[in-house]
Amino acid sequence: MEFTREEILGQRLTGPEREQTKKEEDKLLLASMKSRYDLKNSDIVIDTKTGLIWAKNSDIAGRSMNWNEAMTWVQNLSYAGKTGWRLPSKEEWDDFVNIGDDNNTGWHENMARLGVMIYNLDGNYWSSSTNPVNTDFVWAMSAGLMTGRFKHQNGYAWPVHSGN
Secondary structure: OOOOHHHHHOOOOOHHHHHHHHHHHHHHHHHHHHHHEEOOOOOEEEEOOOOOEEEOEOOOOOOOEOHHHHHHHHHOOOEOOEOOOEOOOHHHHHHHHOOOOOOOOOHHHHHHHOOOEOOOOOOEEEEEEEOOOOOOEEEEEEOOEEEEEEOOOOEEOOOEEOOO
């Protein structure tokens, strides 16, 4: 568990001191992200923690689609010299967007700082994980948080590759 400076010092910072602390925290977070994500390729982001490869552009499909269409589209995808793309699992989404803040609300700003293009900030990005009780229900990531969607609803396909 990580603690904020405020928690360690037992005080609430305000005004300029809080702003300075926030800037310092942002710099540390960005440095941590730069060490985790390999951004040398212009088309992909390599997560060095998990080994997963993510498309650097969240909307390479250029449209929303229902879950079955997204599964077919991603399975047929050839991108960045690779085939074998798929939708991320719920757990992979959780790990990808969990970048240091408690509720992941700033994940898209932090990814943008790294050059990752997120086009549908409030859109629902499909996962491959279905609900074991109701298989018509699928997990999706929206604004850094996991939510549920029915397969017939539209969402976006952000492909991931297992590496190599």
